[in-house]
Amino acid sequence: MLTLRQSPFDLFQQLEQQLQTAERVPAAxxxxxxTGYRICLELPGVERSSIDxxxxxRSxxxxxxxxxxxxxxDAEGADPLLSEFRYGTWSRSFRFPSGIEREGITAQYRDGLLTVTAPKAQTMTSVTVQVEA
Structure with a gap:
């Protein structure tokens, strides 16, 4: 028989850690x-040089x-009493139903908003396969 030796407080701590991680992912x-796909992400407080x-x-x-x-x-040397700011790295991936033209992708970052435009690929490659007996 399998027994769970975890206190409810441990479960709350794990949930809090997962929520903190989820908050790092920007809204999109x-x-x-x-003609293509347009992705907008909220990135307040992020330096342009750190965006990749x-x-x-297709992604x-x-x-x-x-x-x-x-x-x-701060200037007076006091530590914050409460800080809800999140710092660190994050990554998001987006997969599209049709191919994208990688050479035509543009990205603009202004006022904490990143806008990426990815044109759809004009040529779709298809292959005909012969079935052998």
Whole structure:
């Protein structure tokens, strides 16, 4: 017989850790237009140089890092009483129903909002396979 030797408090701690991790993933909006896909992500407080966008034939991977300020304490030397800011790295991937044109992808970052435009691939490759007896 299998017994679970975990206190309910341990379960709450695991849940809190999962929620903290989930909060690091930015909110996204993906739109399917006639010519391509437009992905918008909220990235407040993220430096433009830390954003990385990579593409394959049908997917897009966006990653970034939000770094903590150099001085953790304020000008008076006091530590924060409460801090709900999240720092660290994260990565999101998006897979599209049709291929994308990797060379035509553009990305703009302004006012904490990253907008990536990925045009749809114009040529679709298909292969005919002969069935042998």
């Amino acid at each position: 909006e993906v739109r399917d237009t006639e 966008v990579k593409a394959t034939d 897009l991977v966006i990653s970034a890092e939000r770094q903590a300020p150099e001085a953790a304490a």
